[in-house]
Amino acid sequence: MRRLITILCCGLVAMLATGPAAAKPPIVEIEIRNHLFIPSELVVPANTKIKLVVYNRDPTPEEFESYELNREKIIVGKQKAIVFIGPLKPGTYPFFGEFHPKTAQGTIVAR
């Protein structure tokens, strides 16, 4: 039993130690203005990790959220947030602002 725990722990450490990739991911930027994403469609390279920078130009907070991308992050008013996404298979990935879901909508297209 103890050996099993040791193996599990080693596995976990090994997984953690592999760490982030060394290459710097391309940066893609988007803005939130009047509870809208601008631009509302972003085209990104497929199968590549992306550093998404979301600038919230509104004075109010917003939460960048996407079930398809498995991401959620609060961005307080007048601040920017960094969200790493992908690598994505080619396709369309909708996202929205959880605090204003009726207006704050957008899609990421991976090509």
Add this chain to the structure above:
Amino acid sequence: MLLTTVIIILREFLEAALIFSVLLAIGRYLGIGSAWIGRAIGLGALGGILFAGNTGRVSEWFDGVGQEVLNATLQIGIFACLTGFAVLFCTQPNGAENRRRLMILMTISVAFAITREGSEILIYISGFLSAPDMLTPILLGALVGAAIGTSVGALVFYALSSLARTWTPWISAFVLALVAAGLASQACLLLIQADWLPSQTPLWNSSYWLAEDSVTGQLLYALIGYEATPTPLQAGIWFCALLLPAILIAVMGRFGGRQTT
């Protein structure tokens, strides 16, 4: 806006309410008093206010991923406390000393859960303070969401409390292990989002059968950390996290057995 608010508040409320109600049920089963409840809520509220008030600053830590790191730390903290709780609860005799340790673990778990979910609720509501015409539907929605969340928690509490006494500990420990595994996998996802853990192609996509934004999907998210598109790392951590308390209970149970023979 009303419905949006109900959903947002309910989502945040559910996770904390689930942990709270399972621990309340076990606390009552073990005869742990109710002093810890106020303490946990008080500490959690304080933590939530501090976190919400400083989210902007926290976000800038670690090159812009401070929010993910702090949230993951809270999740891992709750995971560790719940795992420790399940193990102590299942292996140690129910004496005053063990009850004290369990109470500390319960207090930290609930305080951390309220800190995490409470801060999001506060930030959401704070965004509408400058728009007085929106404030009434927002506060009403928050109230409704909180009421539904509390009802679900109460349902879980009474369901666990009404089990036969021999079943309560085992089923409660199992539910705690499931919740804890979900938290560990969520922490993993946050660290992937922060680029601290490697991002991978998802293992599968079950959104066609069970969408994450469906009611069942949301409930399963709160209960076991359901994701429609988990990465191999996330799924691996979920399984290890679920097995960990079982292994520890088996090991410590055997230890206990040796000492008595």
